[in-house]
Amino acid sequence: MLDLQGYGPRLLEGAGVTLALAVLSLxxxxxxxxxTASAKMSHSTVAHRLATLYTTLIRGVPxxxxxxxxxFGGQIGVNALTDSLYDAxxxxxxxxxxxxxxxxVTIGLIFGAYMGETFRGAFMAVDNxxxxxxxxxxxxxxxxxxxxxxxxxxxxxxxxxxNNWMVLLKTTALVSVIGLADMVRIAAEASKATREPFTxxxxxxxxxxxxxxxxxxxxxRLQKRYSIGYGEDD
Amino acid sequence: xxxxxxxxxxxxxxxxIFTLQTLSYYGDGLVTTVQLVFLxxxxxxxxxxxxxxxxxxxxxxxxxxxxxxxxxxxxxxxLVQLYLIYYGVxxxxxxxxSWLWPIVxxxxxxxxxxxxxxxxxYTTEIFRGAIKATPKGEIEAARAYGMSPMLAxxxxxxxxxxxRALPAYGNEVIFMLHASAIASVVTLMDLTGAAxxxxxxxxxxxxxFLFVAAIYLCLTFxxxxxxxxxxxxxxxxxxxxx
Numbered sequence: 378m379l380d381l382q383g384y385g386p387r388l389l390e391g392a393g394v395t396l397a398l399a400v401l402s403l404x405x406x407x408x409x410x411x412x413t414a415s416a417k418m419s420h421s422t423v424a425h426r427l428a429t430l431y432t433t434l435i436r437g438v439p440x441x442x443x444x445x446x447x448x449f450g451g452q453i454g455v456n457a458l459t460d461s462l463y464d465a466x467x468x469x470x471x472x473x474x475x476x477x478x479x480x481x482v483t484i485g486l487i488f489g490a491y492m493g494e495t496f497r498g499a500f501m502a503v504d505n506x507x508x509x510x511x512x513x514x515x516x517x518x519x520x521x522x523x524x525x526x527x528x529x530x531x532x533x534x535x536x537x538x539x540n541n542w543m544v545l546l547k548t549t550a551l552v553s554v555i556g557l558a559d560m561v562r563i564a565a566e567a568s569k570a571t572r573e574p575f576t577x578x579x580x581x582x583x584x585x586x587x588x589x590x591x592x593x594x595x596x597x598r599l600q601k602r603y604s605i606g607y608g609e610d611d
Numbered sequence: 612x613x614x615x616x617x618x619x620x621x622x623x624x625x626x627x628i629f630t631l632q633t634l635s636y637y638g639d640g641l642v643t644t645v646q647l648v649f650l651x652x653x654x655x656x657x658x659x660x661x662x663x664x665x666x667x668x669x670x671x672x673x674x675x676x677x678x679x680x681x682x683x684x685x686x687x688x689x690l691v692q693l694y695l696i697y698y699g700v701x702x703x704x705x706x707x708x709s710w711l712w713p714i715v716x717x718x719x720x721x722x723x724x725x726x727x728x729x730x731x732x733y734t735t736e737i738f739r740g741a742i743k744a745t746p747k748g749e750i751e752a753a754r755a756y757g758m759s760p761m762l763a764x765x766x767x768x769x770x771x772x773x774x775r776a777l778p779a780y781g782n783e784v785i786f787m788l789h790a791s792a793i794a795s796v797v798t799l800m801d802l803t804g805a806a807x808x809x810x811x812x813x814x815x816x817x818x819x820f821l822f823v824a825a826i827y828l829c830l831t832f833x834x835x836x837x838x839x840x841x842x843x844x845x846x847x848x849x850x851x852x853x
Contacts, residue, residue, distance in 0.1 A: 449810060
């Protein structure tokens with residue numbers, strides 16, 4: 378029925394690369410998002426302006442252009458940096474910007490901007506009285522953050538996070554353009570070699586739909602967990 | 612015109628990368644990108660309105676195929692859809708002998724088809740949400756006036772859904788503008804294609820890609836302000852009085 382002509386294992390390998398890329402970028406995006414959200418809510422004008430500049434620039438430029446800028450330009454930039462480090466201190470290091478690193482950094486940077494917006498809205502939705510109650514208990518700001526603001530923020534942020542993750546997952550396909558052997562690239566190669574584009578592209582499409590469906594299920598469980606104590610319809 | 616060109620030439624005299632010739636590549640790319648995005652958005656919009664109405668229908672025969680279409684096209688990367696259409700079109704039986712072939716073999720048409728199908732799927736879901744959010748009272752009022760369901764749809768539901776869909780649709784337009792960059796992957800010389808060409812020719816990634824990023828940024832802001840203006844005009848009746 379479905380004849381992958383021996384490309385099956387490589388496609389699965391590619392699916393693994395896609396997943397690893399997506400998860401690593403997600404982690405980077407979550408960290409950047411939290412930093413951006415804090416910067417946007419902080420009282421410092423400089424931090425606020427920097428965060429606004431970051432989100433505006435990132436959201437105004439296509440992901441592919443950013444990715445190529447980072448991949449093709451990144452190595453030159455990093456080399457210049459390590460060269461000057463060598464000249465100054467004699468420490469010789471070489472940082473290789475390969476397709477995978479460039480992909481993770483670009484996708485993380487792009488979705489950090491989107492996550493920042495999601496987190497900011499979610500933090501603002503946390504009831505002020507809760508934070509005051511925490512302070513009244515004598516909690517330090519750090520403890521208030523981890524025990525009160527963060528868990529309650531997550532409940533509001535989860536629908537947005539789930540959306541961002543779905544878009545992020547599809548964005549990973551772009552890394553095949555700069556040469557990473559993810560499932561899209563392998564399917565494209567297999568299509569050209571076997572002259573059967575429909576078979577391979579449809580399999581990849583099905584794999585994406587499968588990953589999306591599984592993540593939808595995970596997010597539904599998470600949503601349930603973070604909504605404990607808020608009633609059924611929330 | 613000649614004076615203007617001379618002036619530009621003089622301005623760029625010390626610049627080895629941005630000459631009049633490379634700028635013309637960017638210019639042609641800009642035209643291709645705008646054409647591609649504009650055409651796919653218009654055709655996608657025209658497709659999306661009936662699809663959204665069908666998607667809101669109570670009948671399963673109409674509802675489920677449309678749901679499947681939007682689910683697949685929203686759940687898979689646009690790049691995969693583009694590859695499927697670009698590489699797949701050659702293998703459609705008899706297409707190479709038909710009159711369509713000279714048109715279809717150019718990368719512009721497969722890209723246009725992929726983008727149109729993709730944006731139509733997203734727009735359908737945006738409109739469906741807007742139709743679903745129609746206040747019940749508006750529909751009841753239309754019924755009370757004796758409007759037939761079709762008339763109520765045309766006069767009440769669709770115009771009010773259009774207004775509600777506007778902010779989300781503005782985002783979709785920007786999304787399409789950015790997504791159009793992948794057309795360069797199938798050898799189309801759009802803005803990103805021009806940047807890749809100039810990068811490859813001069814090995815100057817920063818100049819080539821930062822310049823094109825700036826153009827995209829300007830385009831994005833133009834779209835953003837256009838939609839803000841539209842929202843202000845069309846939602847004027849919903850604004851608070853003061």
